[in-house]
Amino acid sequence: MSKILSQKIKIALIQLSGSSPNKKANLERAATFIDKAIKEQPETKVVVLPECFNSPYSVDKFREYAEIITPESESVSFLSKLASKYKITLFGGSIPEIDPKTDKVYNTALIFNESGDLIDTHRKVHLFDVDIPNGITFKESITLSPGSKETTVTTPFGNIGVGICYDMRFPELAMISARKHNSFAMIYPSAFNTVTGPVHWHLLARARSVDNQIYTILCSPARNMESSYHAYGHSLVSDPKGNIIAEAGIDEEIIYADLDPKAIDDFRMSVPLYKQRRFDVYPDVSK
Ligand SMILES: O=C(O)CCC(=O)C(=O)O
Secondary structure: OOOOOOOOEEEEEEEOOOOOOOHHHHHHHHHHHHHHHHHHOOOEEEEEOOOOOOOOOOOOOHHHHOEOOOOOOHHHHHHHHHHHHHOOEEEEEEEEEEOOOOOOEEEEEEEEOOOOOEEEEEEOOOOOEEEOOOOOEEEHHHOOOOOOOOEEEEEOOEEEEEOOHHHHHOHHHHHHHHHHOOEEEEEEEOOOEOOOHHHHHHHHHHHHHHHHOOEEEEEOOOOOOOOOOOEOOOOEEEOOOOOEEEEOOOOOEEEEEEEOHHHHHHHHHHOOHHHHOOOOOOOOOOO
16 A cells, blocks of 8 residues: 555665764774774665764854855765765754854754765754753753754655655655655654753654654763763664664664564554544644
């Protein structure tokens, strides 16, 4: 039925150590781990990096690290070469981006095809502005501007929706990507923290999967207690039924998962939400 995922594919999530202040070293570290992933599991077709993997995750640093996105810019050309070298679809995490026309800074995901072309970018739509008493206060909007588009990319295996971290709390992006664009997965480069991670990380991944009967893929940095931001870790893959089929711990590591069209088809056949929606009661987001 679905054929929204054309074949079984292997995906690797690289839970890199929390980024150091040295951008070049962060990029080189990503390269080392991508090389390791392909050597360990040569059939890997899709690789995912974490949110803000080339810079510290800190509102006062985003502008300093921001790049204008062009094929020549440091991180774009670096990641492009890796994607073409290993012939992978690369969800190159996110990086701080500056728009030279407006001088605005964004938290932007970069997606490359197997030839190394930058096929799309996703600017984080929902900025992480929270104030949790005795927990965490963070305000990305001090230095970042929000993106203004929903992103779905076409890969050789089917369509995949993209969000960044806090975007996963808003079910609409996943719903639109799954239902309007027939995506088989949502990928969220992310960096939850030790306050909200334990309560909501798994729940949100599983919810996005079950709502839409798709894979949900979250890639976090490893936890670094010496950095100002303590990432949750636990990069994971949730299958269409909401089972966690791969999960990292808190340290730097690579996890792999096989994504299988049959898992989507079987669940959609046995629980046929697609045929049961009541657009006489509520609007159809796919329209
Ligand atoms: O939603 C959360 O709890 C964490 C979000 C976050 O860390 C982010 O958007 O970077």
